[in-house]
Amino acid sequence: MSTTRPYSPGDRGPEPSGASGASEGGAPADGVSTGAAAPSVPSEGAPEPRGRQVRRLRLDGESGVVPLARDFTRQALYAWGWLPAAGAEQRAAAEDVLLVVSELVTNACLHAEGPDDLLLTCDNKVIRVEVTDRGAGQPTPRTPHRAGRPGGHGMFIVQRLCLDWGVQRTPGHAGKTVWAELGAPA
16 A cells, blocks of 8 residues: 555656666565664675665564664665765765665564564665564554654654655555655665
8 A cells, every 4th residue: 555656666667767676687676684683884895786686684673673664774874875974965865775774674673563574675776675573563653743842752753754655565464564665875
């Protein structure tokens, strides 16, 4: 279910640059981690080739999942060339991604049974963040938003920073995936 668009999550129509949704040279790059903390910068200095890139982090049963998710995301941003930032716009875009990851993982900790997985997908135009949990609740921005009150601002922040966000449920399975999409820096 999308909050703002009538088509399926991840379906942004044809890619103008000829990107097909797969990484250049074949299947998507899938950085799979079992939850061990990832280094903040990649071991190789060069970013990965452009195209669709995918990273997954298993969070189920891990402790300290918010900083773990942020470190994992930071590593992906380095690998994808978003960091180190070349300018203020690119730095702000990377900080927005890290904040959205923090908010979605925190919400899964506070309002569900904790996050199961973090999935990051990046192409030339959009980075998509997905957090899967086993909770039955429906995340919504607090209405009316009251900036001076503590707590309850997570989904309002996500809504303000993202191009789109929503909740996806799989029939017959407990839980949900909360996803958010942010634009890539120019």
